[in-house]
Amino acid sequence: MKLKEKLQHLLVVHNFSPKSFFSQNFLIDEKIVHRLIEEIGVEKEDFILEIGAGTGILTSHLVRKAGKVWAVEIDEELCKILREEVGEKDNLKILCKDITRIDLDKIFSEKDKVKVVGNLPYHIASWLLLHLVRKKWWKVMVFTIQREVAQRLLSPPGDKKRGVLTVVVSYYAKVEKVIDIPPQAFYPVPKVGSTVVRFRPEKKVEVFNERAFLATVKAAFTTRRKTLLNCFSRELRLPREVVRDILSESEISEKARAEQLRVEDFIRISNIIQRGKDLPG
Ligand code: SAH
Numbered sequence: 001m002k003l004k005e006k007l008q009h010l011l012v013v014h015n016f017s018p019k020s021f022f023s024q025n026f027l028i029d030e031k032i033v034h035r036l037i038e039e040i041g042v043e044k045e046d047f048i049l050e051i052g053a054g055t056g057i058l059t060s061h062l063v064r065k066a067g068k069v070w071a072v073e074i075d076e077e078l079c080k081i082l083r084e085e086v087g088e089k090d091n092l093k094i095l096c097k098d099i100t101r102i103d104l105d106k107i108f109s110e111k112d113k114v115k116v117v118g119n120l121p122y123h124i125a126s127w128l129l130l131h132l133v134r135k136k137w138w139k140v141m142v143f144t145i146q147r148e149v150a151q152r153l154l155s156p157p158g159d160k161k162r163g164v165l166t167v168v169v170s171y172y173a174k175v176e177k178v179i180d181i182p183p184q185a186f187y188p189v190p191k192v193g194s195t196v197v198r199f200r201p202e203k204k205v206e207v208f209n210e211r212a213f214l215a216t217v218k219a220a221f222t223t224r225r226k227t228l229l230n231c232f233s234r235e236l237r238l239p240r241e242v243v244r245d246i247l248s249e250s251e252i253s254e255k256a257r258a259e260q261l262r263v264e265d266f267i268r269i270s271n272i273i274q275r276g277k278d279l280p281g
Contacts, residue, residue, distance in 0.1 A: 003057070004028040007187055010055060014081050018188055022075055023121035026054050027144075029185035032196075037061045039178050039198055040117045040142045049108075051099050051118035051128070051143075054078055056086040058117065063092045066115075070107075074098045074121075100124060100131075108137040119144040122190070126165055129153075133172040133199065134210070141199040142178070150177060150195035162259040167217045170263045174202040205267050208274040216270040220258035228261075229254035236273070246272050 001009075007026055011017070018024040027033055036058060042048065042065040053059045053071035055078065062069045063086060071086075072095045073079050079096035086092065095102065108114050116138050120128055125145045132141065145153075153175050155161040169175060178196035183189045207213040219235030220228060232243045247254050250268045252261065 002028075003030050003033070004187055007055065007057075010081070010085070014077070016077055016081065019075065020188075021123075023052075023123050024054065024075070024078075025119070025122075025186035025188060025190045027057050027119055027185060028187045029181070032179075032181055032185050033057055033061065035179060036117065036142060036144070036196060037065070039196065040115050040140065042066045042115070047108075047112050047114050049104075049114050049116045049138075051116065052121050053082055053094070054119070056082045058119070059092070060086050062117070063089045067091060069093070070095060072097060072099045072102065099128065104132075104135060105137075108135075110136050112137045113139040115139055116141040117143070119186075119194075122146050122192075125149055129169055130165060133169050138201065141173075142196065143199075144181060144194050144196050147180065147193040147195045150197050153197060157262045158260055160259055164217050164221050167221075167261075167263050167266055168214060169199070171207070171213070171267070172201065172203060173199040175199055204264060207267050208271050212274050212277075213267065213270040216273065217258075217266050220261070220266070224257065224259070226257075227255045228252065228258065231258065232269075238273070242276070246276075 007028055042062060044067055046066040048062050048066045048069045050059055050062060050069060050071040053073040059071045068091050070093045073082060076096055079094055082094055114137050116132065120143050126149055152161045152163055152166055153169055154177055155166055176198045178198050181194040181196060183193055220231050222231055222235050228247060229240065229243055232238060233240045244254060246269060249272055250265060252265055
């Protein structure tokens with residue numbers, strides 16, 4: 001039986017209707033399931049965190065290959081199906097919880113080197129990426145996300161699609177596109193196309209202060225029509241003269257717009273601002 005028929009049968013047996021408010025679009029393309037597993041590279045010693053396990057289409061492959069799998073799923077109905085379908089396994093823990101409410105730093109530590117995988121629930125994908133990318137305990141992350149979010153992540157300097165997500169994620173990680181997936185690879189068929197993206201931890205130059213860096217990036221992108229001089233002086237509440245000096249020291253035109261800057265430029269600007277704050281008086 002094909003994956004689509006298997007899933008539809010499963011949903012009928014369990015009297016389950018997919019919920020759009022939980023972004024429930026289940027993968028029904030066998031090739032993509034295998035590609036995802038291959039891209040994450042599952043080994044016997046691996047600790048895997050799966051986000052949005054659904055009916056367990058990825059989970060069943062993961063438990064067969066990995067040392068330990070923690071599968072998070074918010075929907076209690078699905079958690080029940082998941083338990084039945086994947087079965088009780090020594091190396092599997094199902095967390096029937098909202099991923100945004102789990103304190104992951106309490107579960108994982110830097111030495112865990114977790115591999116994170118999932119067809120991310122689309123309504124929280126950007127939030128999750130910004131949240132997870134800053135954690136120090138992951139080794140690789142492979143996610144299916146909306147094509148539009150993937151394009152934002154991968155857009156180069158000068159591209160209008162760039163935003164806070166692009167810059168912040170690229171500070172912490174190297175982002176690579178794996179493959180585009182058509183809407184028909186899911187059931188129910190979503191309105192938009194998806195893309196599988198892989199993240200690997202990679203920091204270029206350290207920022208002095210991560211919060212200040214985030215604030216600097218956010219300030220720059222608040223009003224896209226405005227120049228950096230205007231954005232920074234208004235949003236960071238800095239005198240225009242100070243912003244002029246910072247931009248000139250960073251060798252960036254005061255007329256530049258946020259989308260033209262590279263992540264290195266933001267790091268430099270944020271570090272100069274912080275250095276100024278550390279000076280006595
Ligand atoms: N991995 C499955 C399901 C993908 S759909 C498959 O590929 O077939 C996304 C899944 O994320 C759904 O099962 C949905 O219930 C779950 N989900 C949505 N919001 C969530 C949240 N906040 N925390 C955990 N899981 C969530």
